[in-house]
Amino acid sequence: MVERNGNLLGWPAVKGIISDLDGVVYRGEVGIRDAIQAFNNWERTGIPYAFVTNNSTRSPEDVAEKLRFFGVTVTPERIVTSSLVAAQMMKERWPPRTPVFVIGAPALYNAIAAAGFEITDRSPEVIVMGLDRNISHRKLCVAVDALLAGATLIGTNPDLLLPTANGFELGAGAMLTAVSAATRVRPIVLGKPEPHMIETALQRLGTPRESTLMIGDQVATDIQAGKRAGLYSVLVTTGVAEPEEPGLSPPDIVIESLSEIPT
Numbered sequence: 552m553v554e555r556n557g558n559l560l561g562w563p564a565v566k567g568i569i570s571d572l573d574g575v576v577y578r579g580e581v582g583i584r585d586a587i588q589a590f591n592n593w594e595r596t597g598i599p600y601a602f603v604t605n606n607s608t609r610s611p612e613d614v615a616e617k618l619r620f621f622g623v624t625v626t627p628e629r630i631v632t633s634s635l636v637a638a639q640m641m642k643e644r645w646p647p648r649t650p651v652f653v654i655g656a657p658a659l660y661n662a663i664a665a666a667g668f669e670i671t672d673r674s675p676e677v678i679v680m681g682l683d684r685n686i687s688h689r690k691l692c693v694a695v696d697a698l699l700a701g702a703t704l705i706g707t708n709p710d711l712l713l714p715t716a717n718g719f720e721l722g723a724g725a726m727l728t729a730v731s732a733a734t735r736v737r738p739i740v741l742g743k744p745e746p747h748m749i750e751t752a753l754q755r756l757g758t759p760r761e762s763t764l765m766i767g768d769q770v771a772t773d774i775q776a777g778k779r780a781g782l783y784s785v786l787v788t789t790g791v792a793e794p795e796e797p798g799l800s801p802p803d804i805v806i807e808s809l810s811e812i813p814t
């Protein structure tokens with residue numbers, strides 16, 4: 552175990568777990584054995600867990616199925632995606648049938664439609680942007696026109712680059728930044744490092760904040776989101792990130808395997 556401040560007794564009494572996915576439970580298409588075993592143990596001993604992901608292109612059902620493939624049992628209700636929190640936040644701020652233009656994957660469209668909004672390219676009042684692998688100049692122009700006419704801009708997540716098997720692909724945050732720069736409209740951004748997804752996951756677990764862990768492999772997103780939500784934040788080194796990033800709050804603890812978590 553890598554310790555912080557030499558403190559081995561720093562762990563809270565763990566009553567619930569909120570975790571990132573890629574880099575923690577699996578890396579791409581390969582499961583991480585210790586992590587899968589740890590979640591199976593928590594399932595057996597009755598420690599509830601939930602997953603939070605910035606990926607707006609998968610529905611909770613898709614994610615639950617992928618986890619089942621790796622041998623982790625979880626219901627879709629315990630999976631909080633950035634599409635889901637975007638729809639949830641919009642429901643709190645705009646009435647049903649508000650016209651919304653969506654740039655994103657089917658999972659984002661479905662989440663926004665299920666929340667009761669009218670998806671349209673005609674005079675939308677809200678523009679929601681997630682990762683759209685079929686983004687076009689026309690879609691961007693619809694967004695820009697609406698924003699210049701006073702629409703609100705929402706981004707599912709701020710990720711600029713996404714790691715792939717061969718390097719990186721452009722993330723949702725990159726196109727969001729372009730549209731924001733062109734129109735000088737500041738977006739409302741969800742996803743980690745913002746705490747919205749953590750708050751939703753906490754509500755679903757029903758566990759006390761001070762005894763719920765936030766586990767992730769990235770300091771800039773997972774750990775900052777955990778800290779902002781007031782959770783004990785655990786960095787696991789099975790992913791891509793460096794344990795320390797200049798200018799960012801460090802994790803409460805750094806571990807090499809989820810088997811080190813005392814539960």
Ligand SMILES: [Mg+2]
Pocket residue numbers: 571572573574575767768769790
């Ligand atoms: Mg990750």
